[in-house]
Amino acid sequence: MNRINQKIKEDKKLLSIYFTSGYPNLDDTATIIQNLEENGVDMIEIGLPFSDPLADGPTIQASSTQALKNGMTTEVLFNQLKDIRKTVNIPLIIMGYFNPMLQYGIEAFCKKCQDIGIDGLIIPDLPVDVYNEQYKSIFETYGLINIFLITPQTSVERIRFIDSISNGFIYMVSSASVTGSQYGFGAIQTNYFKRIEKMNLNNPQIVGFGISNNDTFMQATQHAKGAIIGSAFIKHLTNKGVDKIGYFAKSILKPNY
Amino acid sequence: MSYNINKKGYYGKFGGAFIPEMLYPNVEELRQNYIKVMAEPDFQREFNLLLKDYVGRPSPLYFAKRLSDKYNTKIYLKREDLNHTGAHKINNTIGQILMAKRLGKHRIIAETGAGQHGVATATVCALMGLECIVYMGEIDIARQAPNVARMKMLGATVVPALSGSRTLKDATNEAIRDWINNPVDTHYIIGSVVGPHPYPDMVARFQSVVSEEIQWQLKEQEGTSKPDYVVACVGGGSNAAGAYYHFLEDTNVNLIAVEAAGLGVDSGESAATSVLGREGIIHGSKTLLMQTKDGQITEPYSISAGLDYPGVGPMHAHLYTSGRAEFISITDDEAMAAGLKLCKLEGIIPAIESSHALAIFEKKTFNPNDIVVLSLSGRGDKDLETYINHFKL
Numbered sequence: 001m002n003r004i005n006q007k008i009k010e011d012k013k014l015l016s017i018y019f020t021s022g023y024p025n026l027d028d029t030a031t032i033i034q035n036l037e038e039n040g041v042d043m044i045e046i047g048l049p050f051s052d053p054l055a056d057g058p059t060i061q062a063s064s065t066q067a068l069k070n071g072m073t074t075e076v077l078f079n080q081l082k083d084i085r086k087t088v089n090i091p092l093i094i095m096g097y098f099n100p101m102l103q104y105g106i107e108a109f110c111k112k113c114q115d116i117g118i119d120g121l122i123i124p125d126l127p128v129d130v131y132n133e134q135y136k137s138i139f140e141t142y143g144l145i146n147i148f149l150i151t152p153q154t155s156v157e158r159i160r161f162i163d164s165i166s167n168g169f170i171y172m173v174s175s176a177s178v179t180g181s182q183y184g185f186g187a188i189q190t191n192y193f194k195r196i197e198k199m200n201l202n203n204p205q206i207v208g209f210g211i212s213n214n215d216t217f218m219q220a221t222q223h224a225k226g227a228i229i230g231s232a233f234i235k236h237l238t239n240k241g242v243d244k245i246g247y248f249a250k251s252i253l254k255p256n257y
Numbered sequence: 258m259s260y261n262i263n264k265k266g267y268y269g270k271f272g273g274a275f276i277p278e279m280l281y282p283n284v285e286e287l288r289q290n291y292i293k294v295m296a297e298p299d300f301q302r303e304f305n306l307l308l309k310d311y312v313g314r315p316s317p318l319y320f321a322k323r324l325s326d327k328y329n330t331k332i333y334l335k336r337e338d339l340n341h342t343g344a345h346k347i348n349n350t351i352g353q354i355l356m357a358k359r360l361g362k363h364r365i366i367a368e369t370g371a372g373q374h375g376v377a378t379a380t381v382c383a384l385m386g387l388e389c390i391v392y393m394g395e396i397d398i399a400r401q402a403p404n405v406a407r408m409k410m411l412g413a414t415v416v417p418a419l420s421g422s423r424t425l426k427d428a429t430n431e432a433i434r435d436w437i438n439n440p441v442d443t444h445y446i447i448g449s450v451v452g453p454h455p456y457p458d459m460v461a462r463f464q465s466v467v468s469e470e471i472q473w474q475l476k477e478q479e480g481t482s483k484p485d486y487v488v489a490c491v492g493g494g495s496n497a498a499g500a501y502y503h504f505l506e507d508t509n510v511n512l513i514a515v516e517a518a519g520l521g522v523d524s525g526e527s528a529a530t531s532v533l534g535r536e537g538i539i540h541g542s543k544t545l546l547m548q549t550k551d552g553q554i555t556e557p558y559s560i561s562a563g564l565d566y567p568g569v570g571p572m573h574a575h576l577y578t579s580g581r582a583e584f585i586s587i588t589d590d591e592a593m594a595a596g597l598k599l600c601k602l603e604g605i606i607p608a609i610e611s612s613h614a615l616a617i618f619e620k621k622t623f624n625p626n627d628i629v630v631l632s633l634s635g636r637g638d639k640d641l642e643t644y645i646n647h648f649k650l
Contacts, residue, residue, distance in 0.1 A: 051554045052540075055434075055437065065420070073551045099538040100552035103535075125275045149277065149278040150278065151278055153281075154278065158281075177279075
């Protein structure tokens with residue numbers, strides 16, 4: 001069974017962390033992943049940097065620009081990850097834009113992911129219908145789960161459709177925004193989380209965008225299976241470097257840490 | 258083979274809408290409505306009236322006698338340079354502002370490179386009394402000060418794009434991000450036949466007034482509505498899309514697309530996407546684009562700010578790969594010389610974008626009886642400084 005599916009079965013709220021590979025330093029990838037797992041993080045999204053990340057805000061874009069300057073490429077990332085399963089057991093997801101994957105070759109990319117032990121992919125600019133018609137069978141051949149996003153603007157009909165072709169979880173974007181543009185949730189978001197919770201979807205939802213500390217993590221997971229942190233972690237890496245990852249993870253999972 | 262868009266939003270294998278889910282409702286609303294809205298008699302009436310009385314259409318189809326004599330063929334110039342705001346860009350912004358109003362949007366965003374599309378957008382926003390925010394790369398803001406001032410005079414807010422390479426592609430990213438953050442009240446006026454479906458088709462339709470006029474104007478002057486050649490420069494490709502539109506399916510009409518070679522296609526400083534690009538995704542569209550081996554989008558170069566886009570509209574990618582259009586690249590120097598030649602021979606100072614199209618007469622020989630229609634997409638006022646520096650005037 002795919003590690004994502006196993007993880008979803010655990011009776012706990014999940015913390016997933018995103019980081020941009022190649023940032024702050026080119027060779028931090030394995031260190032960051034190992035530290036996150038050791039400190040109780042349930043799942044990791046490894047960002048494959050792109051020159052034009054149009055769903056991301058300034059924090060993740062700046063980290064991507066720096067990562068590319070540092071020399072990160074698809075090939076370099078795969079090399080850095082080739083032994084990662086010797087030390088890491090939690091689900092690993094690669095998150096990236098479609099063009100670099102397309103240039104690598106989708107089948108070659110998926111095969112490499114399987115060889116390494118990647119469990120899933122999040123590709124914000126690969127539309128659901130294109131995936132369904134052209135790529136679904138390739139992803140499945142290599143045991144990869146493709147994660148789709150929903151937003152407060154996604155229609156009920158479309159959510160049902162996305163649920164029907166998902167296997168794993170649904171990435172629930174908390175508000176109409178790019179990444180890192182807001183922190184904290186108001187009544188609008190809470191009502192949206194409740195509305196989705198009441199739909200009783202086949203796939204659990206994990207909330208992303210707007211989570212930065214224990215408060216927002218608790219709020220987000222009150223009506224969802226888990227939460228994803230991206231920009232706040234990148235900011236932490238920028239300010240504190242890779243040495244204080246444990247502190248960051250614990251501060252999310254424990255109140256008043 | 259068809260050269261128009263298919264029902265799924267593709268030209269051949271190019272096009273589509275490779276957009277994040279956050280943009281889906283915005284783009285879907287437009288996709289469901291654009292053809293219906295454009296077909297409404299009331300929309301058509303208002304669009305055509307504004308094109309006539311505000312833009313100054315029809316733009317003349319001018320037989321350039323001295324230029325024709327020089328190259329021993331029949332050259333007609335489609336004078337988009339005489340439009341209000343000085344280029345073809347306004348045809349699209351008039352159309353899109355009317356579209357935005359009918360979709361109930363009251364906030365307009367746009368990207369701009371050199372500032373021409375930004376000015377054309379700020380102009381129609383002033384005309385309609387709508388809020389206007391234009392994203393422009395920080396580097397472009399510094400080198401296009403007059404157009405920044407124009408946009409401000411017209412009431413627009415110019416927001417610098419500080420990310421990435423801080424030029425047109427990043428301004429486009431910022432505009433897309435703004436749209437993600439403002440999904441309900443905002444319409445994004447894209448300036449070329451690029452971006453996710455339905456933009457390439459919608460913009461081409463608004464620009465198609467150009468080829469529609471060419472047909473009847475040529476009929477009046479030559480007794481035929483079909484030129485032998487239609488020539489246009491291509492950055493993103495909106496003026497070319499407009500000039501080709503009604504001739505796309507008629508293969509007796511030869512289409513020539515002129516790209517900016519910059520310092521030369523092999524120099525590393527070029528914007529000739531058909532030569533240097535590969536299939537990929539840029540700004541939500543599958544098309545040809547300039548990129549690294551790893552699929553990172555690269556920064557193009559041309560002396561002409563309107564041609565240095567790293568991609569090309571999906572229609573043009575299809576016209577290129579299918580062989581329907583002939584693609585020719587012209588260097589900075591060749592374009593500048595051709596621009597100056599038009600000044601001396603016809604008394605017309607062309608935009609440097611259009612000068613690229615004009616330069617093909619030095620590269621390609623036409624028959625004396627060939628009718629060559631060339632889209633003179635813009636006037637050269639905005640480029641005076643570049644001309645001055647280049648020729649040490």
